[in-house]
Amino acid sequence: MSILVDRETRLCVSGITGREGSFHTRNNQAYGTNVVAGVTPGKGGQDLDGIPVFDTFHRAVEETGANTAMIFVPPRFAADSILEAEDAGVALIVAITEGIPAHDELRVYNHLARNPRVRLVGPNCPGILSPGKANVGIIPAAFFREGNVGVVSRSGTLTYQIGNELAQRGFGNSTIVGIGGDPVPGTSFVDALELFEADPETELIVMAGEIGGSAEEEAAEYIAEHVSKPVVAYIAGVTAPPGKTMGHAGAIVSGSSGTAKAKQEALEARGVRVGQTPTEVAEVAASLA
Amino acid sequence: MDLLEYQGKQLFARRGVPVPEGTPATTVEEAVAAADELGYPCVVKAQVLIGGRGKAGGIKLANDRKEAEEHARAILGMDIRGFTVHRLWVEQASDIAAEYYASIVFDRAAKRPLVMLSTQGGMDIEEVADRAPEAIARLHVDPLLGFQDFHARRLAFEAGVDADVIRPIGALLTKLYDAFVGEEATLVEVNPMIVTGDRRVVALDAKVTLDDSALFRHPENAELRDVSGEDPQEQMARERGLTYVKLDGNVGVLGNGAGLVMSTLDVVALAGGRPANFLDAGGGSKAEAITSAVEVILSNPNVTAVLFNIFGGITRCDEVARGLIEAFRQIEPEVPFVVRLDGTNDVEGRRLLAEADLPNLYTEATMLDAARKVVELA
Numbered sequence: 058m059s060i061l062v063d064r065e066t067r068l069c070v071s072g073i074t075g076r077e078g079s080f081h082t083r084n085n086q087a088y089g090t091n092v093v094a095g096v097t098p099g100k101g102g103q104d105l106d107g108i109p110v111f112d113t114f115h116r117a118v119e120e121t122g123a124n125t126a127m128i129f130v131p132p133r134f135a136a137d138s139i140l141e142a143e144d145a146g147v148a149l150i151v152a153i154t155e156g157i158p159a160h161d162e163l164r165v166y167n168h169l170a171r172n173p174r175v176r177l178v179g180p181n182c183p184g185i186l187s188p189g190k191a192n193v194g195i196i197p198a199a200f201f202r203e204g205n206v207g208v209v210s211r212s213g214t215l216t217y218q219i220g221n222e223l224a225q226r227g228f229g230n231s232t233i234v235g236i237g238g239d240p241v242p243g244t245s246f247v248d249a250l251e252l253f254e255a256d257p258e259t260e261l262i263v264m265a266g267e268i269g270g271s272a273e274e275e276a277a278e279y280i281a282e283h284v285s286k287p288v289v290a291y292i293a294g295v296t297a298p299p300g301k302t303m304g305h306a307g308a309i310v311s312g313s314s315g316t317a318k319a320k321q322e323a324l325e326a327r328g329v330r331v332g333q334t335p336t337e338v339a340e341v342a343a344s345l346a
Numbered sequence: 347m348d349l350l351e352y353q354g355k356q357l358f359a360r361r362g363v364p365v366p367e368g369t370p371a372t373t374v375e376e377a378v379a380a381a382d383e384l385g386y387p388c389v390v391k392a393q394v395l396i397g398g399r400g401k402a403g404g405i406k407l408a409n410d411r412k413e414a415e416e417h418a419r420a421i422l423g424m425d426i427r428g429f430t431v432h433r434l435w436v437e438q439a440s441d442i443a444a445e446y447y448a449s450i451v452f453d454r455a456a457k458r459p460l461v462m463l464s465t466q467g468g469m470d471i472e473e474v475a476d477r478a479p480e481a482i483a484r485l486h487v488d489p490l491l492g493f494q495d496f497h498a499r500r501l502a503f504e505a506g507v508d509a510d511v512i513r514p515i516g517a518l519l520t521k522l523y524d525a526f527v528g529e530e531a532t533l534v535e536v537n538p539m540i541v542t543g544d545r546r547v548v549a550l551d552a553k554v555t556l557d558d559s560a561l562f563r564h565p566e567n568a569e570l571r572d573v574s575g576e577d578p579q580e581q582m583a584r585e586r587g588l589t590y591v592k593l594d595g596n597v598g599v600l601g602n603g604a605g606l607v608m609s610t611l612d613v614v615a616l617a618g619g620r621p622a623n624f625l626d627a628g629g630g631s632k633a634e635a636i637t638s639a640v641e642v643i644l645s646n647p648n649v650t651a652v653l654f655n656i657f658g659g660i661t662r663c664d665e666v667a668r669g670l671i672e673a674f675r676q677i678e679p680e681v682p683f684v685v686r687l688d689g690t691n692d693v694e695g696r697r698l699l700a701e702a703d704l705p706n707l708y709t710e711a712t713m714l715d716a717a718r719k720v721v722e723l724a
Contacts, residue, residue, distance in 0.1 A: 217659050
């Protein structure tokens with residue numbers, strides 16, 4: 058088992074003929090992900106290494122039974138592409154694109170919230186990897202192997218750092234979910250925790266948060282009420298000054314809200330162990346496993 | 347991107363939000379001419395991207411030409427909490443009967459715009475929220491529905507505004523929401539929003555933050571960026587397309603990926619050091635981008651040592667090593683570098699660095715060891 062992506066995944070890539078899109082599509086396919094289609098308006102009928110390209114998501118879904126979409130188009134087209142994928146009936150949409158306008162994200166989020174059959178992961182995320190099963194996105198799969206630690210994170214490379222520290226201590230992963238660094242993520246920590254709690258393969262959960270917003274505080278409440286599996290947390294940005302966006306659009310301390318300290322305290326108050334460094338996270342995980 | 351008050355007011359005016367008449371000025375002569383044109387009394391206001399202008403003496407009432415000149419001369423060049431005043435806004439003085447507060451923010455938790463209205467304007471709203479949270483009426487708006495008249499009425503009645511201004515306040519809030527959505531702002535705040543003696547409702551201040559990611563749709567707004575108050579390194583980094591934040595320490599930091607760089611700063615601090623900057627070289631960085639980033643880091647005179655913390659995913663460690671070698675060739679840095687390369691092509695990257703045998707460059711195997719080493723050298 059795993060969550061969100063596995064051998065049942067039938068992936069359709071929006072922006073498959075672009076430079077980034079084609080590179081990562083090939084990587085995902087080489088890993089064993091079942092990439093069934095691509096969408097690039099105007100390039101219908103072409104193919105990428107035998108993967109058929111369609112003009113619209115609707116045609117791609119009709120012809121190939123795609124159930125998962127990966128969005129690789131530039132920011133100004135990304136919201137439209139997500140909405141198209143949803144309208145075509147795809148169940149999971151993974152949006153890699155960084156820099157989607159905030160008002161676009163708000164409209165997309167509130168529209169998708171009305172459809173209980175669809176889930177958006179991202180945007181501005183590295184994607185989802187279920188080692189040994191499927192890789193949808195840009196996570197370098199070589200560093201991870203199958204196992205029972207579920208990882209959910211707002212950051213890409215920080216996830217690789219933590220995952221690598223875990224791997225050095227002999228841990229593998231059920232699934233690694235990058236929920237992305239934007240202020241309005243389609244999937245929250247709480248959503249991912251709920252999925253990991255229900256996944257029989259996942260025995261331990263690592264969550265990597267950062268400054269900005271209150272998603273980690275909400276996760277702390279949720280863990281206390283609903284999660285029976287051990288959770289180890291990490292929060293980046295203790296030294297970040299207020300009012301500055303630290304790379305991710307969502308990583309900003311506004312006034313006194315969204316600080317790393319407040320998040321660490323909220324998690325610890327609910328009994329969640331918090332590592333001060335990525336190394337300490339792996340050490341704590343090792344002690345709990 | 348934060349707008350100066352006058353830029354916010356000009357944006358408001360374009361969207362039909364009532365604002366006092368005014369003119370920007372960059373010299374004493376321009377300010378006096380503007381004051382003469384607007385008539386007396388008028389107000390001379392410092393234009394800087396920081397709060398507390400009034401307390402710092404950056405906002406003054408002028409009753410005649412002589413006062414306008416005195417105030418303009420005093421305020422131009424003034425330092426307000428680290429920001430030098432390069433620009434003034436001269437506007438007609440307002441007859442204030444009441445000071446209210448209105449704002450629209452992105453509520454990240456609710457994933458909806460949050461509209462707030464209060465009769466307790468003219469002071470720090472966070473203080474009002476602490477002291478008397480019930481004094482602020484709040485309402486979330488479904489972005490797919492938009493701001494409706496009933497929203498405005500609910501807010502006005504719940505905030506307890508004077509009955510005779512419920513309509514004009516509703517009209518202002520509607521225009522403000524139009525501005526928030528139409529200009530793709532992430533914050534619009536009017537504090538104070540005043541009721542005048544003749545019972546009009548006017549935005550006496552304007553605080554606007556625009557979404558940088560949406561500026562491609564608003565080229566006229568993209569030109570509003572105020573670089574006069576910008577840190578020289580941050581300006582240099584922005585022009586080079588690098589994500590850089592200046593900090594007050596002495597350990598220069600470069601990493602790939604925002605989360606990893608934030609984590610690196612924290613680990614440097616835990617090791618007893620003080621980071622000089624945040625710099626995310628981004629995914630898939632090529633050698634030239636690395637060279638360019640090193641130039642930005644070293645242009646900060648406080649930097650006494652530099653830490654490279656790379657975990658290669660899309661980023662290839664050999665590219666980072668090539669960029670660093672090229673940077674050493676071009677810049678010949680005088681401060682020590684500590685480099686940690688892990689991930690994609692790390693063996694090749696470390697081999698390149700070892701072969702280049704760069705002076706004053708140390709490699710470490712882990713993030714923690716690298717942080718300890720750079721703190722020791724700084």
